[in-house]
Amino acid sequence: MNHWLYTQAMNNPERIALITGGLELTFGKLYSRAQKVSGHIAALNLPQRIAVQPHNQLSSVIIMHGLILAGREVVTVNTHLTESEVMQQLSSIQVEVLITDRQYTAIHSISPESLLLDADEDTETMTTFEEDDILSIMFTSGTTGVQKAVPQTFRNHYASAKRCRQSFPYDEDSRWLLCLPLYHISAFSILLRSAIEGFTIVLFEKFDAVNVLASIKDQNITHISLVPQTLEWLLDAGLERHQLQGLLIGGAKMDERTLEKSLERELPIYTSFGMTETCSQFITATPEDIAKYPNSVGRVTPDIKVAAPLNGAGEILVKGDNVMNGYLYPQQANATSFTDGFFMTGDVGRITNGCLYVLDRRRDLIISGGENIYPSEIEQVVLALPAISACAVVPIEDDKWGQRPALVYEAPENMDDEIRQVIAGSIAKYKHPVMMKRAHIARTSNGKISRHRVREWLLNEIQ
Template sequence: MNDWLAHRADVSPEGTAIIEATDGTEWTYSELDSSVEETAGKLAGLGLREGDHLGMLMETRMDGVVLVHAAMRLGCVLVPLNVRLAAPELRRQVDVTDLSALVCEAETESVAHEIMGEVPVVSVDSSETTLADRDPAAFASADWSREDPQVFLFTSGTTGNPKAVALTMGNLYASATASAFRLGVLPDDRWHLCLSTYHMGGLAPLLRSTLYGTTVVLQRGFDAEETLPFLREYEPTGISLVPTMLRRLLDTGDLPDSLRFVLLGGAPARDDLIRECAERGVPVCPTYGMTETASQIATATPDEAASHVGTVGRPLLFTDVAVVDEDGSPVPTGEPGELVVSGPTVMAGYYGNPTATEEAFGEHGLRTGDVGYRDEGGRLRVLNRRSDRIVTGGENVHPGEVVDVLRDHPDVADVAVVGVEDEEWGERIAALVVPAPGSTVTLDSVREFCDGRLAGYKHPRLLDTVAELPRTASGTVDRDSVRERFR
């Protein structure tokens, strides 16, 4: 098949594809298609061909929407990179993905040139290397199959090492279809998009709306004081949020009655937040998903969320979830075990990393590393992670990454990093530090040291010092003791 936008522009050219929230500019599918065709030609003039890997380093904006579809038209694998990462982190991701070119914006141009070396870099904003100034080249629209990799998205997994999740067109198509059956699709639907498009939660609405023929209201970034007025002005029927965002919106005011669903994922939601949504008439849909499954695995309806607080609902259409013990054997209903997922949304693997791919799969499918159980009604509850990953504000942080950086601090002899439960962020990053002899370590000095080495959301928010880290009998850091100290 050809790219999805080409089909949609043929079927409903006058339908509204995008509304830019800031100024109300509207794009029909025909207008979006024309812009994509022009951009694809300029990318072809840059030398990009079918099968190449195209990097994107920018926040949510209209140029990014065009780039997502232009990559699909050319047959390129899109590689969205997280603009919040520091240069060393981005460089490791670039090294993994064999990029043929990188498209950036003014805010990321400097770091883009720093991390790419001799690989071409172009900006969507005015600069010496502006994409708009490129001479277009002729190209043939790509012919896609469902097995073709369409997107590489990064996950830190349980090791902290960057792994590029290879999602195929079939994965993304199956995810969009299954989500539609769970949430429903109506002709006048509008999805308010304020999540970053380098995460699946931000990228998915752009792709799904093209299949559905519905509208995306595009906002560059989230700010409760700005987002809530936009919601009231444009009256969307759906929005994707992480719990921290929803908490801030509710603290700012009431959400509009136009909403049919608030898809809530990226981190576990507190029970009191779900109860408050039920009391205030917010149609919240707690969801459980992974990058490796193209987003949703299970999603609760608003009625389920209210009547079975704590559930993430039943698995989506064609998604099978097994709950297994340490030996990989299924456990009875109500008994906790590791959640293992199979079905058409599950990734093709980790690009260039067959060892990690093999380790990720078992007899019953993809091992999530998460512990949960299925109740008598078939609904899932996710209890905790087998790994030590920290989820703060919807972002995954592996404590090993933070430990590696802090151990390079001249005043730090040793350190343990854990997540501590937090009402606003889900978890806060806490560092328990053993100072070097004769040294004093402060939170400010540690955070300053992390600047340029780690993304801001990975910086410790809490810090304490000890003469010696608590350890278990086997000599490993006693993480429960560390957490208890911060509590």
């Protein structure tokens, strides 16, 4: 099959593919520049599997498309990792070459500049792909401390784009603002959707609320993907609807306070649930769904179910063409990741009124005296206090009960007393945090709160 970017360049060469930093690039020009990089990669005889540390810049977009056109497997690497962390990831899946602008001592690296500048104008290469070829490899975000290598095929990505289009409508006339990091599936999938559908991406090097708001207003942005934290920052900065047709929220659970603010401004919010293993979002709640069932992530289809529910809650299982076939590393994880053709997401949820509600990560569940405690339930209650900007509930060991919940929160001043008051009448006593700390909360690079890192910090504090 011909590559998606090639097809767009042939059919719509003058349509704008990318706007970034005051520059515009058509699909024809984007393909031409990516094709030169592809030829350079072939001339260098680089291996089949190549890693890249992309920035949200034009050069990274060209290089990533060039890798795909060259028939290489694109391994995306977080730009914030230390050298030892990068080495650990690359060695786990036998990657020998990394395209990066950072200086490493023990990694064979190629600078993006040399790859772009040395590209031969006359070099022509043309590769095709099979649906089950690996397009990309990404590592899970590591909010729990365990990273796994996820291979994503062309079939996975195409199915994901098709599924997204059905639940979060877009077309060739859409203008999608992209401010999430390109090494994450949520951002990388937007690049591929653009190549498949032909819409324009407005790329931001980093999230900046003022500049994003100006772009939404002045550049006729129709679609934008955000995590709850960035949505909250935009709301605080005065976000209005303008030409927006959809705000796709993923990566973490959105608190009710942020949702209420969004609905008050009549913003077209779509909440979703997905992961690296499902090639971005798997299920999406439309504004109509949210109006009826505010905390759900969408209507359940036959490829979604909850396994062995206890009191209505159980592990969320999914299957479909957008779900990975199995981890590359560690391969032993595959033995416990699939059942009867379904992928076991590790998230706990329930199905009510035909809609899916995500409760928490299974491994974040706190079991206290035989009772299940969902951290997000406590967090939602605490976040009802306007002065608290973020919080995380994690377990600490308890000789009597096994585990008890502890709370870390961000606020301008100590609010322990206010928290005790708000939870007293809202949740059962066994769910009350036995410890509270006011501190900065650790997050992953895409803005998700990392309970794993919060727990590590807290345990160090109380030792």
